[in-house]
Amino acid sequence: MTEPHVYPEAYGAAHGGFSLVPAAYVFLVDDRGRVLLQRRANTDYYDGWWAAGAAGHVEAGESVHAASAREVLEELGVVVAAADLEPLTAMHRTAPTGLPVDQRLDVFFACRRWKGEPALQEDKATDLAWFDLDALPEQVVHHERFVLDGWRDGTLSPVSAFGFAADADAAPTPPTTADAARAEVPGAAAPHEVSYGAASARDIRELIDFWAGAGENDSRPTDTPEAVERLLARDAHALIVARLDGRIVGTVIAGYDGWRAHLYRLAVAPDQRRRGIGRELMRRAEARLAAFGVTRFDAMVLAHNDLGRSLWSSLGYAEQHEWRRWVRPAAT
The missing domain is CATH 3.90.79.10 (Nucleoside Triphosphate Pyrophosphohydrolase)
Incomplete structure (x- = not known):
C-alpha cells in the first residue's frame, strides 16, 4: 500500500x-x-x-x-x-x-x-x-x-x-416517529408548528400591529415603521420573531452595543401564551448575545406584568432593586 x-x-x-x-x-x-x-x-x-x-x-x-x-x-x-x-x-x-x-x-x-x-x-x-x-x-x-x-x-x-443565521432558517427538521405515523394515516393533518428567525423589512407593518395588540406598555413611545427600519438596518439579527402559519406570534429584541446586552420587546400573542414560545425566543436571544462573549444579560420588565415577571424569574433573572431606570424624551 x-x-x-x-x-x-x-x-x-x-x-x-x-x-x-x-x-x-x-x-x-x-x-x-x-x-x-x-x-x-x-x-x-x-x-x-x-x-x-x-x-x-x-x-x-x-x-x-x-x-x-x-x-x-x-x-x-x-x-x-x-x-x-x-x-x-x-x-x-x-x-x-x-x-x-x-x-x-x-x-x-x-x-x-x-x-x-x-x-x-x-x-x-x-x-x-x-x-x-x-x-x-x-x-x-x-x-x-x-x-x-x-x-x-x-x-x-x-x-x-x-x-x-441562514442555516437556522433553511435547515430541514429530520422526520420523527410521529411524522411517519401521520404519513400512514390518510387525511391526517400535520400539527401547527412555530418557526423562528430574524425579522426583515417586509415584517415591519405586521410588527407594528402585533406590538399594538401584544405589547404591555401603553406609556411607551409610539412605534413607527421608521424606528423598526433603523433597528434592522443597524443590526439585522437583533429582532427575533416566532411565526405560526405565517403570522407573527412572538418577538424579542436582543440588542448588543459592544458593552452591554439588552433584552426587550419580549411579547407573545395572547392566544398563544403558555406554549413555550416566550421561553424559546429567550433561548435564541441569549444564544445570540452569548456568542458575543457577554457575561450578563439585562431585561426591561414592567412592574405590573405578572406573567412576564414569572417567566423572567423562571429563566434565572432577578430584579435589581438598587437600580432605577431614568428617562427623558430626546430633543426634537
Whole structure:
C-alpha cells in the first residue's frame, strides 16, 4: 500500500488560511438515562452555566477519541474506552464575532461505561450533577443544550450546524416517529408548528400591529415603521420573531452595543401564551448575545406584568432593586 499523500507547501499557503478549532464533548449516561453535567466556573466563558461533564480541545496529533478519553480522566477522574464512546453529532459552530477562536468543530459523544466514580478534578467547575434529559436545568450552555434537546427528541442530525443565521432558517427538521405515523394515516393533518428567525423589512407593518395588540406598555413611545427600519438596518439579527402559519406570534429584541446586552420587546400573542414560545425566543436571544462573549444579560420588565415577571424569574433573572431606570424624551 502506498503512503498517504501530504499537501505541498504552496498548496497549504494558498488554501490553509482558514481553520476550525476541534473540541470533544462527553456526556456520561447512567443506568437511569440521566446525563452528568458540570457547572462551569473560573473560565470567563459561561461561568455558572451547566455543561458536559467533560469537554476540551483536541490537541495537535491527537484523535477526537483519544481527546475524549483524556478529558474524561482529567476532569472527572474516570477511565473510558474509545469503543464505549457513542457518537451523537459533529457540530460545525460559529459566532457573530468572526474571530478564529469562534470557528469550531465540536464532536459530541455519549458514554455509558467507565471505570471509577466521577468527581470534579479541576477548579473549572463548582458542581457536578445528574439530570434527566426532560428535566435539564435552565442554564445549559446554548450549543450543548441544542445537542441535548435534539438527542432527547430524536431530531439530532449526525452532522449539525450552530450559529449560522441562514442555516437556522433553511435547515430541514429530520422526520420523527410521529411524522411517519401521520404519513400512514390518510387525511391526517400535520400539527401547527412555530418557526423562528430574524425579522426583515417586509415584517415591519405586521410588527407594528402585533406590538399594538401584544405589547404591555401603553406609556411607551409610539412605534413607527421608521424606528423598526433603523433597528434592522443597524443590526439585522437583533429582532427575533416566532411565526405560526405565517403570522407573527412572538418577538424579542436582543440588542448588543459592544458593552452591554439588552433584552426587550419580549411579547407573545395572547392566544398563544403558555406554549413555550416566550421561553424559546429567550433561548435564541441569549444564544445570540452569548456568542458575543457577554457575561450578563439585562431585561426591561414592567412592574405590573405578572406573567412576564414569572417567566423572567423562571429563566434565572432577578430584579435589581438598587437600580432605577431614568428617562427623558430626546430633543426634537
